[in-house]
Amino acid sequence: MFYCVYFFSTKDNNYWKKKGVLSLDSKCTFGVLLDTLLFRRTMADMVLDIYKQLEGEKFGGYVQFMTRVFAIRDPELINQVLIKDFTYFEDRGPPVEKSVELFSSSLNNLCGDEWRIARQKLTPMFSSGKLKMMFELIKECCSEAVLYLKDNKDDLEAKGFILRLIIKIIANAAFGLKVDVLHEEGAKTNKFFNASSKFFKPSVSLLFKFLIFVSFPKLRNLFKVKLMDDDVNQFFRNLIKDITKHRQETGTRRNDFLQIMLDQKKKEQTNLNNGITNVSFNDDEAEEPEDKELLEQLKYVDNISNNCSIPNETLRLHPILGALLRYCKKDYKIPGTDVVIEKGTMLNIPVLGLHKDPQYFPNPEKFNPDHFQNMEVIPKNVYMPFGYGPRICIAMRLAMLEMKIILVSLLSHYTIELSEKTKLPLKMFKISVFPGVDGGIWVKQIRN
Incomplete structure (x- = not known):
């Protein structure tokens, strides 16, 4: 049995060489993923290694556990x-079975x-008008964070604090929930925080599931791999169901994302009842009244952020995901070559490698x-912290707005x-899906 697994998982090791494409190291079943699976290096290190192996080439290929991958530099x-x-590579992978988990339909x-x-339906939810609605909710949470720091005299672990603040913002702006999670003790006992933070905590099991989810789509669907545990899935299902029921029964309304979705659903149902099936979802912005003062605040925040560039450079050095993955839906011939990418091949664009290439960013390892x-x-x-093309992150503007308001x-x-408690030089977690510093980044705040 083990021989059969090994045979079928390595039979394509010479696949790219036969096509005349530079072939990266695929000597073992797991190919370039081996050191990551053995916790010898981070996922970011793996992406950088792929990019460096492609130096002098426009593209190359490798195989990892029966999945053919085409990497572009x-x-x-x-x-x-x-x-x-784009139509050849519009998907991020084969379809995920929708019954597996809540996030499969994301x-x-x-x-x-x-x-x-x-x-098409979700885009209007991130329009300028909707972001205006979110502004006050985000600012409200940040004001509470400022008050928390006023009473805090101890050194602070920055990522933990910002994670608690972000989850507080999500609870408020997405679900209309007020959660007291800025204090560590409060966060430990809060169900919303515990369910939300699981995806961001370093975890061996989550790392394995994530690698299977994005790198081994056939295994993912065969074994119905879930990124989130059943209790987390059920928590959010029940939460959305309960809040929706409460608002429908009481007529309660809030300027949050759940309300926007409920209104959108109601609008669609009304149109269907009236026999309107071809609905434009991009016309609602004109219906929203302008708030001059709020627009000025947004402009003020934008100007501060654009002048310092503290968000763009951070995302260059530490993008949330170091690579973009795409799935080839039909055979595609690389322009100007005889190389054909066959249907079913995964496309890997090593974003972090581009971000740290000195020809685009001089002295790339330095924060500048x-x-x-x-x-x-x-x-x-070459700068793609939120992706690129039609599948760029739909919430990019919201994420940047949130980041700017927090910083300001x-x-x-x-x-x-x-703080002296921070261990230098920084070492990144090797068991984390997202970038994280082993031992944390400790800071001390001095009141201006």
């Missing part, structure tokens, strides 16, 4: 496959027409906001300095 080819020939996991319809002093000199398709709120009251 050339910015022009990246633009070609993500923009001009925009990230939907494919083809299902994704297009969902994207001046890298973004002139955005016009940076090719559009905290830095207008405090000067943040690194």
Whole structure:
């Protein structure tokens, strides 16, 4: 049996060489993933290694457990496959079975027409008008964070604190919930925090499930791999159901995302009842009244952030995900070559490698906001912290707004300095899906 598994998982090791494509190390069953699976290096290190092995080439290939992967380094080819020939690579993987878990129906996991319809419906929820509605909810949470820091005299673990603040914002802006999670003791006993934070905590089991989910789609569907535990899935199902029922029975309304979704669903049902099936979901912004004062606040926050560039440079060095993965839906011939990417091949664009390439960002390992002093000199398709093309993160503007409000709120009251408790040089977790520092980043806040 083990011989059969080994045979079928390594039989394509010479696949790319036969095509005349540079073949990366695939000597074992798991290929380039082996060191990550054995916790010898981080996922970021793996992405950088792929990028470096492609030096001098526009693209290359490798095989990992029966999955053929085509990696691209050339910015022009990246633009070609993500923009001009998007229809060949519009999915992030084979369809996920929807009965598996709540998050299987998220925009990230939907494919083809299902994704297009969902994207069309969700896009208006992140319009300028809707972001205006979110502004006050986010600012309210940040004001509470400022008050918390006023009473806090101890050194603070930055990522833990920001995670608690982000989850507080999500609870408020998405579900209309007020949760007291800024204090660590309060966070430990809060069900919403515990369910939400599981996806961000370093975990061996989550790392394995994530790698299977994105790298081994056939195994993912065969064994119905779930990213989230059953109790987390059930918690959010019940939460949405209970809040929806309460609002429908009491007529309660809030300017949060759940309310926007409920209104959108009601609008769709009304249109269907009236025999209208071809609905435009992009016309609601004109219905919203302008709030001059709020727009000025947004403009003020934008100006501060654009002048310092503290968010763009951070995302360059530490993007949430170091690579973009796409699934080839039909045979595709690389322009100007005889190389054909066959249907079913996974596409890997090593974003972190592009972000740390000295030809685009001089002295790339150094944190230097001046890298973004002139955005016009940076090719559009080498800086992709939120993805690129039609499948760019739909919540990008919300994430940036949230980040800006947090920074302005905290830095207008405090000067943040690194604490002696932080271990230098920083070492990244090897068992984490997302970037994280082993031992944490400890800071001390000095009131301005």
